[in-house]
Amino acid sequence: MVRRSRWAAGLSSSDLERVLGGMQERQYARGACIAGAGQLVEHWMALIDGFAKMSVASEDGRVSTLTGVSAGIWFGEGSLFKHEARRYDVFALRPTRVALMPRRTFDWLRETSVPFNHYLQELLNARLSLFIGALAHERLLDTDARVANCLASLFNPELYPDAPRHLQVGQTEIGLLANVSRQRVNVALQRLQALGLIRLEKRGLTVLDLAGLSNYRVSYDGPALAEDAASARRA
Numbered sequence: 478m479v480r481r482s483r484w485a486a487g488l489s490s491s492d493l494e495r496v497l498g499g500m501q502e503r504q505y506a507r508g509a510c511i512a513g514a515g516q517l518v519e520h521w522m523a524l525i526d527g528f529a530k531m532s533v534a535s536e537d538g539r540v541s542t543l544t545g546v547s548a549g550i551w552f553g554e555g556s557l558f559k560h561e562a563r564r565y566d567v568f569a570l571r572p573t574r575v576a577l578m579p580r581r582t583f584d585w586l587r588e589t590s591v592p593f594n595h596y597l598q599e600l601l602n603a604r605l606s607l608f609i610g611a612l613a614h615e616r617l618l619d620t621d622a623r624v625a626n627c628l629a630s631l632f633n634p635e636l637y638p639d640a641p642r643h644l645q646v647g648q649t650e651i652g653l654l655a656n657v658s659r660q661r662v663n664v665a666l667q668r669l670q671a672l673g674l675i676r677l678e679k680r681g682l683t684v685l686d687l688a689g690l691s692n693y694r695v696s697y698d699g700p701a702l703a704e705d706a707a708s709a710r711r712a
Contacts, residue, residue, distance in 0.1 A: 529546040
């Protein structure tokens with residue numbers, strides 16, 4: 478997985494071997510805490526396979542999901558930059574394997590590799606855009622549109638450049654990511670399929686129109702405005 482990461486392409490063979498020599502791997506069962514809020518951050522992490530969510534919880538137990546994490550994405554660099562405790566929890570939504578890069582390796586790459594620093598800048602910018610968009614969607618969009626945009630975020634080309642269009646994810650997992658009940662997720666998915674944006678399958682779903690999914694909107698007073706996107710595609 479490290480060899481396939483975009484930042485690794487800019488390293489010399491000797492530097493890459495040094496990175497690989499310090500890597501660790503851990504496995505987590507479904508529901509396990511991969512990383513907890515308040516913990517001192519000593520590793521940069523990435524999912525080798527599996528699926529996870531980042532979330533925050535209030536003192537009275539309310540939980541808000543920030544984003545999903547699928548295979549190939551690295552996370553935790555912000556806390557490493559600031560030498561602070563983690564501000565969010567990461568939970569495995571299915572059996573998951575995680576790669577861990579020690580802080581000393583991460584800091585060494587920052588000090589010596591220009592391509593690595595460029596990658597970090599691009600990653601932080603993409604993540605900032607993702608969270609700004611998620612906040613706007615939570616406040617301004619209805620449930621169907623939140624589900625659509627939640628799915629689209631898992632195919633963000635800047636975060637997941639090699640993501641296949643098929644996603645093995647269940648309705649319960651989508652509900653946890655979009656802060657929507659499983660029953661309401663089912664309704665939204667059926668509508669998105671009827672519009673030709675996705676195809677529901679026995680194990681997960683396939684995205685047929687990523688742009689249409691990303692731009693999906695529903696008016697509060699009427700039918701789906703995604704028909705506009707469909708009309709544009711037919712034009």
